[in-house]
Amino acid sequence: xxxxxxxxxxxxxxxxxxxxxxxxxxxxxxxxxxxxxxxxxxxxxxxxxxxxxxxxxxxxxxxxxxxxxxxxxxxxxxxxxxxxxxxxxxxxxxxxxxxxxxxxxxxxxxxxxxxxxxxxxxxxxxxxxxxxxxxxxxxxxxxxxxxxxxxxxxxxxxxxxxxxxxxxxxxxxxxxxxxxxxxxxxxxxxxxxxxxxxxxxxxxxxxxxxxxxxxxxxxxxxxxxxxxxxxxxxxxxxxxxxxxxxxxxxxxxxxxxxxxxxxxxxxxxxxxxxxxxxxxxxxxxxxxxxxxxxxxxxxxxxxxxxxxxxxxxxxxxxxxxxxxxxxxxxxxxxxxxxxxxxxxxxxxxxxxxxxxxxxxxxxxxxxxxxxxxxxxxxxxxxxxxxxxxxxxxxxxxxxxxxxx
Numbered sequence: 001x002x003x004x005x006x007x008x009x010x011x012x013x014x015x016x017x018x019x020x021x022x023x024x025x026x027x028x029x030x031x032x033x034x035x036x037x038x039x040x041x042x043x044x045x046x047x048x049x050x051x052x053x054x055x056x057x058x059x060x061x062x063x064x065x066x067x068x069x070x071x072x073x074x075x076x077x078x079x080x081x082x083x084x085x086x087x088x089x090x091x092x093x094x095x096x097x098x099x100x101x102x103x104x105x106x107x108x109x110x111x112x113x114x115x116x117x118x119x120x121x122x123x124x125x126x127x128x129x130x131x132x133x134x135x136x137x138x139x140x141x142x143x144x145x146x147x148x149x150x151x152x153x154x155x156x157x158x159x160x161x162x163x164x165x166x167x168x169x170x171x172x173x174x175x176x177x178x179x180x181x182x183x184x185x186x187x188x189x190x191x192x193x194x195x196x197x198x199x200x201x202x203x204x205x206x207x208x209x210x211x212x213x214x215x216x217x218x219x220x221x222x223x224x225x226x227x228x229x230x231x232x233x234x235x236x237x238x239x240x241x242x243x244x245x246x247x248x249x250x251x252x253x254x255x256x257x258x259x260x261x262x263x264x265x266x267x268x269x270x271x272x273x274x275x276x277x278x279x280x281x282x283x284x285x286x287x288x289x290x291x292x293x294x295x296x297x298x299x300x301x302x303x304x305x306x307x308x309x310x311x312x313x314x315x316x317x318x319x320x321x322x323x324x325x326x327x328x329x330x331x332x333x334x335x336x337x338x339x340x341x342x343x344x345x346x347x348x349x350x351x352x353x354x355x356x357x358x359x360x361x362x363x364x365x366x367x368x369x370x371x372x373x374x375x376x377x378x379x380x381x382x383x384x385x386x387x388x389x390x391x392x393x394x395x396x397x398x399x400x401x402x403x404x
Contacts, residue, residue, distance in 0.1 A: 017331055017347045024351060028358030035361055039236035042229070047158065047308060049353035050242045051076070051301040053346055055324035056331070057253050058297035060345040061290045063328045064257075064270040066337025067123035069291065071130030072298040072324060075108055076317030077138035079302035084147025084312025087154060094154040098303055105299025108134065109292030117288035127291075131321070139314050148311035158308035160241040176231070177238030184230025188223045195219055242304060249297075254342040266290065270337030326373060327352055330380040352376075 028036040035041060055072050062069050079101050086092040086100065112130050115121040166178040195215075202209055210218070233239050257263040265286050268276040277283045301320070306312050331348025333340030352373060359369050 017344065017351065021347055021351050021354065024354045024358070028354065028361070032358065032361045036358055037232070039232045041357070041361070042232050043236050043240060045353055045357050046243055046246075047240060048357070049349060050158065050246060050308075051305045051320065052323045052327060052353065053246055053349045054249060054297055054301045054304065055320060056327035056345040056349040057249055057342055058294040059321075059324040060328050060331075060333060060340055060342055061253075061257070061266055062123070062294055063325070063333040064266050064337055064340055065123075065273075065287065065290065066270055066335070068127070068321075068325050069112075069294045070124065070127040070321050071112065071134060072294065072301070073317035073320035073322075074131045074133070074135035074138065075105065075295055075298040076302040076305060076320055077314070078108075078134040078141070079105060079299045080306040080312040080316045081138040081141040081147075081314075083150075083154075083303065083306050085141055087150055088147040088312075094151055097154070101303055102296060102299050105296045105302075106292060108299075109295025110288070112295065113288035113291035116291055117284040117286075123287075123291070135317075138316075142312065142314040144314060146311050146313045150307060150310055155307050155310055156241060157245075158240075158242050158304045159310075161237045162239045162241060162244065164238060174235070177234040177236075180234040180238040181230055183239060184227055184234075187230075188226050191222060191226070192219060245300075245304075249300075250342060250346055257342055262286075262289075267338055270339075272338075323349075323352060326377045329377060335381055335385070348380075 025036070059069060059072070082104060083097055083101055086097045087094060092100075108130070112126055115126045116123050161177075162179065162183075164177050164179040166182070169176040169178040169181075199209065199215065209215070230239075233243075257266065265276070265281045268279065268281055269283050269286050273283055302317070305316060309316070327349035328340060328345045329335070329348070330351055331340070331344035331346070333345065333348075355373060355376065356369060359372070364372075
């Protein structure tokens, strides 16, 4: 029983955010008389927040070091402006434009990473400078104009859907995108097999395990939720292309953060930079690649946002950095660094997106939406600090008791 409580306490923030996400969805579903759960709305929810989730994946690595990147919104503006000029004005090939945009993102990231890692300019100052510089350069390139439209080959990144080679399925008057359901089933089977393998490995090394009944219930709940969302997408037009891109990014970065040496170095750096350096971690290079990676992901977000909007605008990317930072901290990342997960950041991003979407359907003004999101962020950070204070007090009490 004690081990069960310890496990639940260890993962309380993660489980709490998932529960909060579910409660928020049910809450808005009831208030909007089911409009929130309509297939077209849930599909738009993913499309509208795809850029935030992409940025949150990269921002999580920054927050693990106890820092943030304030320049991502301006990079989105700058890279989007480049896309607009290259495609609309210069009539360049869309795929070549995408490659150049990602390359430019890498160069920007290396520029910022150099100042942060090797010149030791504080990340807050370096990225604040980047925010001002790349926003200004974006405005210079655009010259106050909007560049549009983009060709369909470019738009398909954010507004296209996976075709159905199986021909679809019709039951009564309801049509389903059958291939989407098959993909959902494959994902669920993969997750179940992975969880079984993980549990067997934990048994082998005598780790604390959730009771079998709770573990099965957890797996069943995950499978049910994933299949429910898959069916919702299948009732509209199937799985959006951007959802596949997001899935690849989330799985890939989750693997890097949790299963590789590079990921462990990032957590070590965030936990104690001096100890990490003494242990042989090349902390300067870790910081360099974290900020290079962040700029590349910001470039991907720029492509997605421009493709969805079908235009490059001078005001693109405004407050994107705030949404990404909020997603990480709401999703369980610690302010001091060293704690947080990719999945948590994604859940936090979805929570922010659900708040935006639900309040928009209810007709809440954007001013109040900003105020409410600010309160949610403040509550998340306050909870993190409260949990740490409580944990440290408990540790001190145990040490004192043991000494006596």
